Amino acid sequence: MEPILNVKNLTMKFGGLKALDDVSIAIEKGQIAALIGPNGAGKTTFFNCITGIYDPSMGDVQITPPGKSTQSLRGLKPNYVTERGVARTFQNIRLFHGMTVLENVMIGRHCRLSSGIIKAMLRPPSQREEEKKAVYDSYEILEKIGLDKYVNEMAVNLSYGAQRRLEIARAMATEPFLLLLDEPAAGMNPKETKELDDLILWLRDNENLTILLIEHDMKLVMSLSDRIHVVDYGKKIAEGNPQEIKANPEVIKAYLGEESDDA
């Protein structure tokens, strides 16, 4: 079977700097995969290349949505990438602070709604129906993620952990088959991290999602991941299951070396 995400020889240059150098990563359906590496290794750049925020200098990004044929994402604008079923969260939380929690999730529904300007002004029954359903669907997602008590709260007033969960809720609203999480546990306390761990597993098992996450919390990565990819200085240096990665001398040298006590 084709991998659900197949990144081939991805290279991203910023001027003379090669942020990514010939990185190839394949992710199978239903996997929880992790992308790890020291700060500045090019992990977020990798996400940005997949989601269309950057146009990679070389290489290709291919997806195979369930039940559909393989297609390339290269050169697509971010909104089309999302439309094709790849959603993401951000390392530095990027919520819409002028909106309520519910509206933040409703924004995620945007690309799945069809009513245009004329319909918004005239509000025919079809638009009302759709709008009502969007509200309902968004509320349901908030319920699943456990944020339903904050529906009308302004997003900016939520706690840090809740904001991170709201980002996941918002990404879920776009109906993805592949979810990219950029440091979802950053800034969370141990209790919140545990809840996040459960949430990610739940997303994979109940929502049929494939998940690729960037994370620095080694405990979380090792307990969650089916497969780990390691990058350093823009190059992929290792790939394997948690045991293999823990034992890989090159990874220890590049990354886990200083932190091997925690891991």
Add this chain to the structure above:
Amino acid sequence: MPIKQQLKQSLIIAFWFMILTFPIMVIKVNTIQNIIVFRWFNLLWVGILTFFASLVWNYFLRRTEAGKKKDFEDDTPLIHRLLQNDRFRRPFLGLVAAFFIAYPFIFPMYHTSIMISALVYVMLGLGLNIVVGLAGLLDLGYVAFYAVGAYAYALLNLHFGLSFWVVLPLSALLGTLFGVLLGYPVLRLRGDYLAIVTLGFGEIIRIVLENWDEFSNGPRGIADIPAPTFFGHQFNQDNTMIYIYFIVIALVLMTIFFVHRLENSKIGRAWIALRDDEIACQAMGIDKFKTKLTAFALGATWAAMGGVIFAAKTSYINPMSFTIWESITILCVVVIGGMGSAIGVIAGALVLILLPEYLRAVAEYRMLVFGALQVIVMVFKPDGLIKSVRKVYTFKTSQEPQQEKIAHGTHT
């Protein structure tokens, strides 16, 4: 801050103002006798007044800041709470309606005329609110679309004899078209760059109108623009004013109606998302460019309709009515009224346009008072007179059957 320190600060400010105003308040040259008169008493007055004004200013400033630190519960503006309360909503709206219906019959023509201008600014403000307040695109050339509307009516009437009622919808389309045409090349920019480019576009339209003599009659403008007719009937001068007044009221109501619906729709949410975070917005599947363009085009639509009313009311237009200052005034309406808040923009337009007219009483200090008021609003109410409030949705608990979970959201 301890009281001693406050007094000290106010003393310093008073002293500073005394030095600052010394040349204009104290020195007076008597040109007849060629002597200089020193009015030392004025200096004393400036000192005392500034001292107390500064104390009061500080007091209110501290109160505003203390208010901010309190919980977020009760910062919904009064008018929103009135409109949300079912008992007050109807009587309140009834009163407002009664006032506006009776207005032209109670007050003399001069006041009706001023009110028409203010209401045109309500339309312009609500239009620009889409662009600046909701979509967050700083547009300093908004007046260009106002000019498009005004000249569309004047020229189409002059050359083809088209009537007001034909041109009004045409100008709306023309405004949208110009919004798309001007928006297309400039919307790749953002922030300050967008502001400067739109400012340039606004000026280009004005300069073209001023210099393309064969097309627009140049700086001489176009005169004798007919007032709107009522099914072919032409009113006398006073009644025409009242008639235009009610047309504007109807258009303002229509604007509020549509803008409110847009605000709480898919496209309206996309505008706000775009304003808050462009990258996250795209990552949520929103086409950035298309969303910006619709905001720009829809904003232009209302500006053009406002322009038609303006031309019909004044019966004479020339390029001098469409300078950059007009754009700035409309922007002030939006910012001082409250960005993104329709009720705020309405209040802003009424205050900003009516106030200078009624401040004529204080003649030469008019603009000074006006400027001071703007500063005061921005210091004490940085969100504008009436800040925007997001729609509230109510849900019952999840124990109940799923279908009934959504009750209708109350409109704000």
